[in-house]
Amino acid sequence: MWALAALLVLLPFGAFEWVARAHGFRPALTDTPDLWAYQRMQLRPHDARAVVVFGSSKAQLGINLDEFERACGTRPIQLAIDGTSAHAFxxxxxRDEAFTGLALVETGFLFDNNERHERRAQEYAASYSSFRGSVARRFDFRLHWFIGQALAIVSPDLSARRITEAFSAGHWPRPSYLRMSPDRGRFGDYQMVDSALLQRLTVNEFTTGGITLNEEQLAARLARVEAAVTRIQARGGRVVIIRMPPAVAARDDSDAARWEAVKAHTSALCLSAADDPVLASFKCPDGNHLDYRDAARFTRALVAVLRTRLAERGDTRLQ
Amino acid sequence: MTFNSLTFLLFFAAVVLLHRLPLPWTVKKFNLWVASCIFYAAWNPPFVVLLWIGTLVHYGAGRGIAAARTPAGRRAWLLCSLVVGLGLLGFFKYAQFLLDNLTVLLAALHVAYHPGRLDILLPVGVSFFTFQALSYTIDVYRGKLPACRKLLDLALYLSFFPVLASGPILRAGHFLPQCAQPRQAGARELGWGLTLFTIGLFEKVFLADGILGPFADAVFHAAPVASWRDAWLGAFAYSAQLFFDFAGYSASAIGVALCLGFAVPDNFRCPYAAIGFSDFWRRWHISLSSWLRDYLYFPLGGNRRGAGRTYLNLMLTMLLGGLWHGAAWRFVAWGGLHGLYLAAERPVRERFGDRPWAARWPVRLPAAFLTFCLVCVAWVFFRAPDFETAFAFVGKMLLGSANPSTIGGLRALTAATVIAAMFVGQWLLRDTPQEVLWRRLPWWLRSTVLAVLLGAVILAPGDERAFLYFQF
Structure with missing residues (x-):
């Protein structure tokens, strides 16, 4: 009885896997608080050469971890999270006195006042402490991690929700243009989608979804960020605040104004893509993120600029 | 480490394999005890010490009761067991609740008292293993059970991992004799154990977490704008979610225990097909309701001290039963509501219970549905975050609401279908044991059903959630 049951499960699932792969689906992981917490745990203590990336999806899609490692020998820990602000992290x-490395802080949403972003950041931060404390949870995560990298049918592209959405929209499920590597690097292939449509969605999101901090709130946020920067830099760490290639105009104007405020109030190294001719030349096909092909070239250029700017401050950790 | 995690599957496979090795019975029991400690430590390692302390205290109390020469000595040992058991439970589960209420009380007396939060972490399953421990010492005190001589047997009884986190609450008289002789599951027990485990996972992962939970959450989050229909559907969905979650856990626990050769009593018997509330409590969380009956309701006098005292005993038992579920007045209100239901049912049952027409299905089916609806009303106090929401929600259910329905579409239809199928299924199978029904099916159909259940578990939508009863 059990043999037949196993066969009845394995055969359809095997066929499903084969068909999925034939249609371009690949194993992919879902970005979960546990995956984030696992990556956070990879940050080596007291390692001056450690590099960690915080921010939103702009950093997750814009910084290519392989290219970064190739350019300077250090593989960054990707801790940017889709739709969150970096300040909580x-x-x-x-607070982690063992961190003496380089923190790259991308400014997307850093100076927004968005309850949803805050909630998500809190969820991830809370998850980290419980993940660290639970052997069983870490073990369970590794099992899911292993399976997620082995089977296409457990990828988020083939989740029940995506399949239902696809059928509701009248078509078969399609592989997503977004893909994530096990170390949370994300790749956006914007040749697979209608970029103009995505740009319209981005404009809509920025004009309706973003809640800008008022002056008083902005000052308080800047003070909190600066306090964290000072604490990290006082023990030999380094913080670089990065403004990625410009987003759609609806967002970019307010970003530019806030960027000036950031520069005026922080002791961190500030680096805006708009100020560098090479970095400024990159365009976001969806109005907010880089295509994965551009992300590789952008990362190489970013490391070169970073290396120079850090060297100007006597910091040779990326040499 | 929950049953619906991959880690547990590996752990379980390893334990079963180890248990089937040709080792002496004492070694096997020791292995099971170590496995249980690992299982418990997976949540929070230091709390294993609580289990060990509890085991030593209750073992010592049992031996002390048996050895005491005077009634006062026996009472002293029982008191020791009760103080330690209820003291630990009270500290971990109710300290903050008591402190909060003391603060409110003092404020009402114009005494300003502002203590900080205690931030006490609740050990998983503390309510369950405390009740198991107390039933053991009370039974020894009552002379119903000899004191356990082997510390390992009692340790295994109190920490047996299949039931440790959420029951069923075992009785020493049922479990300890099973420790006396070597036990190993035969092919039949192993097959049925794995089947129960699979059914339990399906109920939890697919039905409770995948379909009903998200729907109930959506309704309760939108409670202020819920319509009459939304409110009822939300309450039904939560009732069904709670059933599939907890019955799923119990089925898995019984299945896991059976795979190791141990029999664990049923915890659910089609509760939503109950006709009346006394029937409901014979079918819902049976191990808790029978515990409350044997160790609280009967000692209070049960129904032998007149009508007034019977109602008082019923109410007290249900209020404390409510409080057992959680340190909040909402749970007490839920218990009180069930106390009222039981009290109201009693005269009706005495007057009409033995009439021939009362045994006919056109009366029984509506009575069962009415019972189900009233049980669902009570569950609102379980689910709602506070009294304000609960009363508003119940108000919408009972008095109606002018709001238009906001919940619809495929999700509502799916949830409604599962709820209807659950009610009809439980009604049709209310007196048929699951195993009897299973064995009636031809083997190929059983295989197909298992394959569908496993497939559904693998593809289940929704997040991984802990079992709801872990919080109790």
Missing amino acids: LEELA
Whole structure:
């Protein structure tokens, strides 16, 4: 009885896997708080050469971890999270006295006042402490991690929700243009989608979804960020605040104004893609993120600029 | 480490394999005890010490009761067991609740008292193993059970991993004799154990977490704008979610125990097909309701001290039963509501219970549905975050609401279908044991059903959630 049951499960699932792969689906992981917590745990203590990336999806899609490693020998830990602000994590890193490396803080949503972003950041931060404390959870995560990398049918592209959505929209499920590597690097292939449509969605999101901090709130946020920066840099760490290639105009104007405020209030090294002719030449096909092909070239250029700017401050950790 | 995790599957496979090795019975029991400690430590390692302390205290109390020469000595040992058991439970589960209420009380007396939060972490399953421990010492005190001589047997009884986190609450008189002789599951027990485990996982992962939970969450989150229909559907969905979650856990626990050769009693018997509330409590969380009956309701006098005292005993038992579920007045209100239901049912049952027409299905089916609806009303106090939401929600269910329905579409239809199928299924199978029904099916159909259940578990939508009863 059990043999037949196993056969009845394995055969359809095997066929499903084969068909999925034939249609371009590949094993992919879902970005979960556990995956984030696992990556956070990879940050080596007291390692001056450690590099960690915080921020939103702009950093997750824009910084190519392989290229970064190739350019300077250090593989960054990718801790940017889709739709969150970096300040909560920067503060968490500041409290971690063992961190003496380089923190790259991308400014997307850093100066927004968005309850959803805050909630998500809190969820991830809370998850980290419980993940660290639970052997069983870490073991369970590794099993899911292993399976997620082995089977296409457990990828988020073939989740029940995606399949239902695809059928509701009247078509078969398609592989997503977004893909994530096990170390949370993300790749956006914008040749697979209608970029103009995505740009319209981005404009809509930025004009309706973003809640800008008022002056008083912005000052308070800047003070919190600066306190974290000071604490990290006082023990030999380094913080670089990065403004990625410009987003759609609806977002970019407010970003530019806030960028000036950031530069005026922080002791961190500030680096805006808009100020460098090479970095500024990159365009975001969806109005907010880089295509994975551009992300590789952008990362190489970013490392070169970073290396120079850090060297100007006597910091040779990326040499 | 929950049953619906991959880690547990590996752990379980390793334990079963180890248990089937040709080792002496004492070694096998020791292995099971170590496995149980590992299982418990997976949540929070230091709390294993609590289990060990509890085991030593209750073992010592049992031996002390048996050895005491005077009634006062026996009472002293029982008191020791009760103080330690209820003291640990009270500290971990109710300290913050008591402190909060003390603060409110003092404020009402114009005494300003502002203590900080205690931030006490609740050990998983503490309510369950405390009740198991107390039933052991009370039974020894009552002379119903000899004191356990082997510490390992009692340790295994109190920490047996299949039931450790959420029951069923074992009785020493049922479990300890099973420790006396070597036990190993035969092919039949192993097959049925794995089947129960699979059914339990399906109920939890697919039905409770995948379909009903997200729907109930959506309704309760939108409670202020819920319509009459939304409110009822949400309450039904939560009731079904709670059933599939907890019955799923119990089925898995019984299945896991059976694979190791141990029999664990049923915890659910089609509760939503109950006709009346006394029937409901004979079918829902049976191990808890029978515990409350034997160790609380009967000692209070049960129904032998007149009508007034019977109602008082019923109410007290249900209020404390409510409080057992959680340190919040909402749970007490839920227990009180069930106390009222039981009290109201009693005269009706005495007057009409033995009439021939009362045994006919056109009366029984509506009575079962009415029972189900009233049980669902009570569950609102379980689910709602506070009294305000609960009363508003119940108000919408009972008095109606002018709001238009906001919940619809495929999700509502799926949830409604599962709820209807659950009610009809439980009604049709209310007196048929699961195993009897299973064995009636031809083997190829059993294989197909298992394959469908396993497939559904693998493809289940929704997040991984802990079992709801872990919080109790």
